[in-house]
Structure formats: structure tokens, C-alpha cells
Amino acid sequence: MIFQYAGQKFEDHRVSQQEWPTFKPKTPFGQLPVLEVDGKQLAQSFAVTRYLAKKFGLAGKDDWESAQLDSIADFQKDFENETRKYYLMMAGFASGDKEIAYKEIFNPAAEKHFPVLNKLLKESGSGFFGKSGPSWVDFYISDRVTTYNGFAPEFFKKHPEILAHADRIHNLPQLKDYIKSRKQTHI
Numbered sequence: 001m002i003f004q005y006a007g008q009k010f011e012d013h014r015v016s017q018q019e020w021p022t023f024k025p026k027t028p029f030g031q032l033p034v035l036e037v038d039g040k041q042l043a044q045s046f047a048v049t050r051y052l053a054k055k056f057g058l059a060g061k062d063d064w065e066s067a068q069l070d071s072i073a074d075f076q077k078d079f080e081n082e083t084r085k086y087y088l089m090m091a092g093f094a095s096g097d098k099e100i101a102y103k104e105i106f107n108p109a110a111e112k113h114f115p116v117l118n119k120l121l122k123e124s125g126s127g128f129f130g131k132s133g134p135s136w137v138d139f140y141i142s143d144r145v146t147t148y149n150g151f152a153p154e155f156f157k158k159h160p161e162i163l164a165h166a167d168r169i170h171n172l173p174q175l176k177d178y179i180k181s182r183k184q185t186h187i
């Protein structure tokens with residue numbers, strides 16, 4: 001999304017299950033994602049994202065806004081860690097009772113989490129998490145919300161302002177066509 005927003009050409013290499021065993025030892029930490037720039041590799045999604053966000057003006061207008069955005073991203077990451085078991089079940093990577101996982105894992109965590117995000121959006125007054133406009137954190141959270149909304153639309157019907165934020169990001173002129181084109185493969 002950052003590359004697309006910035007108009008930067010890039011290669012999106014999705015590694016297949018078959019390809020992974022030979023690819024894994026060639027990555028810095030045996031994990032994806034990895035950003036490759038001029039033959040150099042950078043691992044860890046937040047390190048990659050922050051590097052690109054700084055480069056393309058999507059990391060806040062000053063150090064303070066940038067730090068506030070970082071704190072929101074970490075807050076979102078905590079939510080993902082807390083609800084990981086539900087995510088793995090819904091994405092088909094783990095077995096278990098999905099309804100129980102929704103009631104016991106996702107719903108209680110989400111009822112705490114998303115109202116805070118909504119409050120932050122209201123406080124910023126810009127429609128984005130940063131006062132100065134869209135940032136990598138809007139991209140990150142809107143992407144996650146799209147995934148969770150696919151799993152639990154009943155939850156997001158009760159939190160329309162969170163969906164409205166995701167729509168605002170996905171309808172940015174720089175992103176609109178890209179988001180539409182990748183919908184089929186996105187979970």
C-alpha cells in the first residue's frame with residue numbers, strides 16, 4: 001500500500017508453500033515478510049513499514065506525531081497477539097470451535113480495542129490516526145480491519161466508524177484501483 005500510494009514500482013513476490021523450504025534459509029530470520037532493496041534484505045514487518053513510511057512521507061509530520069503513530073501501531077499489534085488463536089482458526093491455520101473462539105477471544109478483546117481506536121480517530125479530527133493526514137498506521141489498521149470484517153461482519157456492524165475509516169483509506173485516489181485489484185486474493 002505504501003509503494004502504491006507513493007507511485008513506486010515494486011515486485012510483490014508471494015512465496016508459495018512449495019518454494020518456502022528453499023527460500024526460508026535465504027531470509028535474515030527464516031521468516032517473511034522481507035523487503036529487498038538493491039540486493040539488500042530487511043526483515044520484520046514493522047521495521048520494513050517504518051523504513052518505507054519515512055522514505056515516502058507516511059510516518060507523521062514530526063517526531064511527536066511519528067511516535068504517537070508508533071504507539072497506535074503497537075496497540076494494534078497487542079490486539080492481534082491477544083486474538084491470534086481466533087485469527088488462526090478463521091484463516092484455516094488451526095482447528096477449533098470458531099463460535100466459541102469468537103465469543104471468548106475475539107469479541108471481548110475487540111469490544112475493548114475498537115472503541116479506543118474510534119476515540120483516537122475522533123481526537124485527531126483529520127479522519128486518520130495522525131492529525132496531518134494518512135500514514136502507514138492507517139494503512140496497517142485498515143488492512144487488518146478488512147480481514148477481521150471478513151471473519152466477523154456482525155461485530156463491525158456495531159462499529160461502523162471503524163469500517164468507515166477503512167473505506168476512507170481504501171478510497172484514497174492513489175489506492176482505490178490497487179485495493180480493488182487485490183480483493184480476490186486477500187483474506
Ligand SMILES: N[C@@H](CCC(=O)N[C@@H](CS)C(=O)NCC(=O)O)C(=O)O
Nearest residue numbers: 020024030031032033043044045046
Ligand atoms: N514479527 C515478525 C513475524 C514474522 C512471521 O511470523 N512470519 C511468518 C509468516 S506470518 C513466517 O514467516 N512463517 C514461516 C516460518 O516461520 O517458517 C514480523 O512482523 O515480520
